[in-house]
Amino acid sequence: MFxxxxxLNNVIFPLWFILLLFPPYLFLFIFxxxxxxxxxxxxxxxxxxYEFKIKNLVLTIFFIWITGYFCDFxxxxxxxxxxxxxxxxxxxxxENFSTFTIHLIIILFVGLLIFIIDFFILNKRIKNKQILxxxxxxxxLITAPWFFLFPSDWIY
Numbered sequence: 166m167f168x169x170x171x172x173l174n175n176v177i178f179p180l181w182f183i184l185l186l187f188p189p190y191l192f193l194f195i196f197x198x199x200x201x202x203x204x205x206x207x208x209x210x211x212x213x214x215y216e217f218k219i220k221n222l223v224l225t226i227f228f229i230w231i232t233g234y235f236c237d238f239x240x241x242x243x244x245x246x247x248x249x250x251x252x253x254x255x256x257x258x259x260e261n262f263s264t265f266t267i268h269l270i271i272i273l274f275v276g277l278l279i280f281i282i283d284f285f286i287l288n289k290r291i292k293n294k295q296i297l298x299x300x301x302x303x304x305x306l307i308t309a310p311w312f313f314l315f316p317s318d319w320i321y
Contacts, residue, residue: 195234202230202308209303213296221290229304232282237310240275244268244313257316265314272309280305 203226210217217225247267248255258268284301291297 198234198237198308199226199230202226202233202304205304205307206300209300210296213299215291215293215296215300217290225286225290228286229283232286233279233304233308236275236278236282239278240271240310240313243271243274258314259316268313272311272313276305276309278305279308 244255247253253264253267254260280301283304
């Protein structure tokens with residue numbers, strides 16, 4: 166009888182690929198993302214001394230969470246595309262300066278996208294423009310996909 170003796174040793178996936186696409190941990194990371202979005206929104210509103218109705222807050226957090234996760238997905242698809250055309254390496258953002266710079270640009274792009282979408286979501290609920298901008302900016306900067314920078318060999 167013939168056996169296939171080929172093995173795949175050291176198959177490496179980047180950390181963010183595992184976080185976004187592997188089902189066993191998916192619900193854990195979805196909950197973590199929801200928790201972080203909730204904490205950032207509630208703390209920014211508390212620090213700015215803005216009163217928010219609980220009913221509106223739950224629905225707002227849900228919309229912010231869904232759109233933030235979608236924006237992270239867009240950023241990861243851009244990185245996967247750039248890896249497929251051999252433009253950058255998605256396995257280690259610190260491989261060289263250009264790879265780090267491109268990762269950082271994509272993270273800031275996704276953060277800007279989160280800021281814009283959250284601005285429109287919160288625009289209906291927050292009437293004070295200064296609080297609206299600061300809260301959207303906090304959500305965009307803090308919840309940007311900074312995990313894109315983690316090298317995959319940190320977990321292997």
